[in-house]
Amino acid sequence: MESLKVNKLNHHFGFTEILKDINFTLNKGEVLSIVGPSGGGKTTLLRLCADILDVQEGSVTNSFVNKSFAFQDARLLPWKNVIDNISLGLLAKGEKKPIAIKKAQEIALKFGLEEEDFDKFPKDLSGGMRQRVSFARALVVNPDLLFLDEPFSALDIGLKQELQTHLIELISKKDVSILFITHDIMEAIRLSDKILLLEADPGHIVKEYVIDIPQNQRDDKFVYEETAKFLQDETIIKTFELQVGIN
Amino acid sequence: MKFFIKIVKDFPAYLWSGWGAIASILLFIAAWDVGNQVYGNLVLPSPLETFQTLTLMLGDPEVIDEIKVTLYRASVGFGISLLLGTTLGLLAGFFATASMMSRPIVTILVGMPPIAWIVLAMIWFGMGDTTVIFTVIVASFPIVFVGALQGTRTLDGDLKEMADSFNLPWHMKFFDIYFPHIFSYVFPAWVSGLGMAWKIVVMAELLATSNGVGASLAVARSQLDTATALALVTIMIGSLMFIEYIILEPIKREVELWRA
Numbered sequence: 149m150e151s152l153k154v155n156k157l158n159h160h161f162g163f164t165e166i167l168k169d170i171n172f173t174l175n176k177g178e179v180l181s182i183v184g185p186s187g188g189g190k191t192t193l194l195r196l197c198a199d200i201l202d203v204q205e206g207s208v209t210n211s212f213v214n215k216s217f218a219f220q221d222a223r224l225l226p227w228k229n230v231i232d233n234i235s236l237g238l239l240a241k242g243e244k245k246p247i248a249i250k251k252a253q254e255i256a257l258k259f260g261l262e263e264e265d266f267d268k269f270p271k272d273l274s275g276g277m278r279q280r281v282s283f284a285r286a287l288v289v290n291p292d293l294l295f296l297d298e299p300f301s302a303l304d305i306g307l308k309q310e311l312q313t314h315l316i317e318l319i320s321k322k323d324v325s326i327l328f329i330t331h332d333i334m335e336a337i338r339l340s341d342k343i344l345l346l347e348a349d350p351g352h353i354v355k356e357y358v359i360d361i362p363q364n365q366r367d368d369k370f371v372y373e374e375t376a377k378f379l380q381d382e383t384i385i386k387t388f389e390l391q392v393g394i395n
Numbered sequence: 396m397k398f399f400i401k402i403v404k405d406f407p408a409y410l411w412s413g414w415g416a417i418a419s420i421l422l423f424i425a426a427w428d429v430g431n432q433v434y435g436n437l438v439l440p441s442p443l444e445t446f447q448t449l450t451l452m453l454g455d456p457e458v459i460d461e462i463k464v465t466l467y468r469a470s471v472g473f474g475i476s477l478l479l480g481t482t483l484g485l486l487a488g489f490f491a492t493a494s495m496m497s498r499p500i501v502t503i504l505v506g507m508p509p510i511a512w513i514v515l516a517m518i519w520f521g522m523g524d525t526t527v528i529f530t531v532i533v534a535s536f537p538i539v540f541v542g543a544l545q546g547t548r549t550l551d552g553d554l555k556e557m558a559d560s561f562n563l564p565w566h567m568k569f570f571d572i573y574f575p576h577i578f579s580y581v582f583p584a585w586v587s588g589l590g591m592a593w594k595i596v597v598m599a600e601l602l603a604t605s606n607g608v609g610a611s612l613a614v615a616r617s618q619l620d621t622a623t624a625l626a627l628v629t630i631m632i633g634s635l636m637f638i639e640y641i642i643l644e645p646i647k648r649e650v651e652l653w654r655a
Contacts, residue, residue, distance in 0.1 A: 200559050217560035223553050226654040228573040237561045237570065269653040295560070 150211045150292060152197060152327065157206035160190055164364060165350035171207070172344060172353070173378050176292070177322035179363070181340035182329050183389050187337035189351030190329045191297055197327055198295045212325065214241075218286040219299045221279035224270040228334065230256060230281055231266045237289040251288055258343045259284045276307045283311055285330045287318075300335060312338060320364040332382070334375045347387045355383045398408040404650050405430070409645050416640075440622040448627040458611070468524060472531025473592035480539030481581060487540075488547025497544065504537040510600055513599050519551075527599040527607070534595040542584020546574065546577035577612040579651055586643050593635050 151222065152174040159167040166189045169243050174180045184190055195201035197208055197218055216237060224233045234252035239245065251267065259280045265291065270278055288293060299306045316339065318324045332334050343357040357378075378384055418544020424442045431441040440448075487493040510532050516526040546645045550573060558572050608627055615623040 176654075198560055215560075217557070219553075219557065221553070223557040225554065225571060226574075227579075228571070235562070240561050240563045240567055271653065289561075319651075381624055 150213075150325075151209075152212060152293060153207075153209040154197065155209070155210065157196065157203065157209045159189070159194075159196060159204055167196075167217070168350040168352045170351070172356075174293075174327055176212075176325055177319075179319055179326040179328060179340045181336035181343045182327070182346050183333055183336045183343055184331065184346030184351070185348055186331055188346050188348035189268065190251060190331075190346055192330045193346070193351065194295055194297050194327065210293070214289060214291050215293040215295065216286040216289050216291040217295040218283055218297065218299040220301055222270070222275075222282035224278055224281055226270050229267045229269055230261060230273070233270070233281055234285045234288055237285055240316055241289060243339060250283070255284045256281070257287045259314070265278075276303060279303055279307070280311070283314075287314075291324060294324050294326045296326060296330075298330050300330065301330070308335075309321075315339060316363045320362060333378050334371060337374045337378065338371050339363060345387055354387060355381075398649065402645050406645055409648065413640070434572065437619070437621060440625060444622050445629060446591070448449065448622045449567025452623070452626055452630075459577055461607055461611050464606050465600060468527045468600070468607065469531060469592050469596040472528040473535055473589055475528075476532045476536040476539055476588060477513070477585060480584075482537045483582075485547050485577070488544045488572045494544055494548055497540075501537050501541055502543075504533065505541075507596065508531075508617065509534045509595050512601050516599075517603050522603050522605070526603045527596060527609075530599040530603075531595050532590045534640040536594040538588040538591055539581070541586050542581050542588075543577070545572075546580030549580070550576055575653075579654070582647060582650060585638065586647070589637060589643075593631065597631060638639045 154170055154172050157167060157170040160163070168194060182190055182193060192201065197210070198215065199210070200217075203358055212351055225236070228236070231249055231252045234256055235243075235245075238251060238319070240249035243251075247394070253263075254296040256266065261277065261284070265273070265277065270281070273281065280300070283299065300311065303311070312335070315326070319339070321328070326339070327347065328336065328339060337359065341359060343359070344353050345353045345355040345357070346352070359366075359374070379390070384390070427439070427442050430439045436444070486499045509530060512530050513526070518530045520526045520529060554572055558568050563572070596607075597609040597612065600607040601613045602609075604610050607630060612624055612627050614626065615621075
């Protein structure tokens with residue numbers, strides 16, 4: 149079975165220690181969230197896992213074949229229209245152009261884009277539309293491993309919910325494994341099977357939480373209650389340096 | 396090919412958008428005519444007289460030969476600085492040290508007055524083609540070089556990372572990520588380089604050769620033939636405007652449709 153194994157991973161930028169002794173395994177069909185305060189090395193960890201950054205110490209073993217990445221900002225190519233942006237990953241995998249375009253159009257419609265948007269350049273799209281395109285680009289390749297780098301953080305709640313619903317649908321079919329980076333505990337609770345808490349300076353994992361209920365059975369009430377419970381957890385209070393009694 | 400068809404298809408609409416420009420040129424000619432009425436024919440011949448001289452000159456095979464000579468020098472000079480400037484600029488852009496070291500040299504090249512280059516070139520190469528072509532090269536090279544350098548220096552690291560995350564093969568990385576960005580810097584640099592080459596070629600010819608548009612300008616000056624001088628200037632400006640607005644600008648518009 150495919151898995152992503154991270155073993156004794158350390159990372160430095162110059163003399164600054166960013167990550168220290170990170171160990172975890174992401175199995176097929178699982179959603180693993182890494183939660184922690186901003187600037188805690190989450191993004192670095194994700195990049196190491198996605199092989200965008202070179203591993204210095206320790207190891208990352210990835211047996212998933214088909215991976216894709218959704219970034220915090222959309223990162224669309226400004227000189228390509230919506231459809232050409234979405235089909236980028238397909239073309240990179242050697243898909244024939246007409247097929248790639250057809251698939252891109254199908255997924256674009258599914259992600260709430262309209263036919264009249266297909267020829268638009270990113271400059272003519274709103275921030276939310278761009279993120280839809282970015283998501284469609286990441287998912288059109290049918291990834292078995294998806295890296296998410298806080299892709300919801302700049303979206304309004306409506307769009308956030310819509311995109312998360314798409315993901316939950318994929319998750320419940322066990323089609324995709326996700327490594328998800330976020331600083332939003334509620335998002336993590338809604339989507340993950342397992343949550344790792346990453347404390348900063350240097351980034352190291354302090355606690356692991358498992359949520360057993362399948363994602364598509366978690367309603368808002370469950371998510372709110374769990375979030376409230378999390379926010380009273382001693383380790384979380386310490387990691388995020390929450391001021392108890394103010395909120 | 397598809398791209399070329401699109402340029403041709405959008406061309407009439409582009410031309411139609413040029414009425415404002417034409418109106419402004421006509422206004423300029425009107426002001427010129429006022430100048431003629433105030434200062435007289437010797438100082439500033441009327442537009443009508445200038446254009447009549449121009450028509451006569453364009454019918455004269457000898458004049459056409461002079462224009463061809465100038466065209467040849469400008470094209471060779473600009474062609475060389477285009478190739479050299481683009482290649483070296485791209486190379487320098489890919490290496491931090493090279494781009495750091497090339498900056499002061501570019502400043503020297505840009506700061507050096509073309510007239511000084513002409514003097515040096517006349518000493519080095521004597522009077523003739525080489526001097527003119529050399530001057531054109533050194534004058535337009537830094538412009539093209541800086542454009543190419545900026546293009547590679549400003550490549551977006553985030554997009555590179557995105558390309559890596561999708562494992563784009565090298566040819567896709569080049570054509571889909573690097574090329575459009577670099578081209579959007581290099582192309583305008585080519586256009587300004589061409590404008591520079593066009594101006595410098597006449598100046599160099601005026602001082603260093605016995606043929607070409609520049610040399611004809613020198614002859615017109617010695618004979619106080621202001622109408623011919625102005626007609627020659629009109630030829631230079633007219634041809635530059637043709638190249639820039641009829642050929643390059645439509646291409647640029649299509650290429651940079653994606654720009655905000």
